[in-house]
Structure formats: C-alpha cells, structure tokens
Amino acid sequence: MNLRLAPMLLFAAALPAWGAAHTLALTVQRVDGEDGVKVYQIASRGTVAASPAAVWRILTDYERMADYVPDLRRARVLSRDGAKVVVEQQGGIDFLFFSRAIHLVVQVHEQAPNRIDVNLVDGDMKIYRASWELRAAGAGGTDVIYRAAIAPNFYVPGLVGTSIVRKDIAKMMAAVLQRLDQPD
16 A cells, blocks of 8 residues: 655655664654644654765755655656745555545745755645754764655545555655665
8 A cells, every 4th residue: 555645755664675774763643633634743754874965965856856756756846936946746646446646736945954844835635744854963974854744635544544654654764765875
C-alpha cells in the first residue's frame, strides 16, 4: 500500500538500506483539526553525512525531486519570486485495488540556509503544511527534520489510515535521506 501524499513529503523506523550508523525517528498521529477534519500530524528526523549546504542544494532543486521521491512522477517550478517558489507536483497513490492520480500546487518559502516551509495552494488535499529544518550535526553532517500536517480530500479509512501514512512517509523519508547522503 502506497499513499503518496506529497513529495515534500518533500521530506521512520530503522531502515536497513540506509545503514546501521544512521538513526531515523518518525511519529504519525491522527488528530481532530479545524472543522472536525481529521489531520495527520507527522514528525520525522534523520541524520545524514552531507553538509547542510549540500542538503539545502538538493532539497531546493524541486524539478529533480521526481528522480528520487517514490511515486512522484513530476515536479516543476511554476514561478519564483526571491525566496518564494510555486511548485506543481504530480504523483499517485495506490491503496489496495484503488489507484488515484494526485496533483498539488504548493508555495515554498525558503529561509536559507536552514528552513523550507511548504503550504498548499491548490490540489488534492484539504490541508497540506510541511517544513524541512536543517541543523549542523557532528562530523560535518546534517540533522534533517521534517514536520507536516496533512488531510487528504479523499477517503482514507480511519482504522488503518495512520499506519498507511506512516508506511508511506517512512518510504519517502528513506528515499530522501538516502539521496541526501549521496550529494553530487
């Protein structure tokens, strides 16, 4: 079951492909949001060997995200005005026997060199707010912190929704962190 909610999803348990020297934490909670909407609150943290500058360069290269973010088919910059970037993202979800294309337009606010905020402009979510925070770590590495509040505008079963989202975010974070650990 894959639930590709968003690529900034830009942005989970021990991940064997990532290596034993790395640690990754992930929490997902389903809480009541505004107007009774159920919102998934996500917090994830991992450490990579790459420098904060290298991590920043990779995370802000939006049009190349589809190269490494699972289920993201395309990302393109629609406009840029200084630190504000509007990005269109196209991906998909697969849930049991159900498949659906997902389209998002998000506004990214870059706060160089250590924070990226992402907010929904339009698309297949009721709520989508995310942030990436970068902190220098020992030996020249980077702590990568991802937080998000999301609510799809399509049905996700309550009993299994949190585990579906957790699995999807773990997959996305593993891919992103693996890419960040291999700067060009």
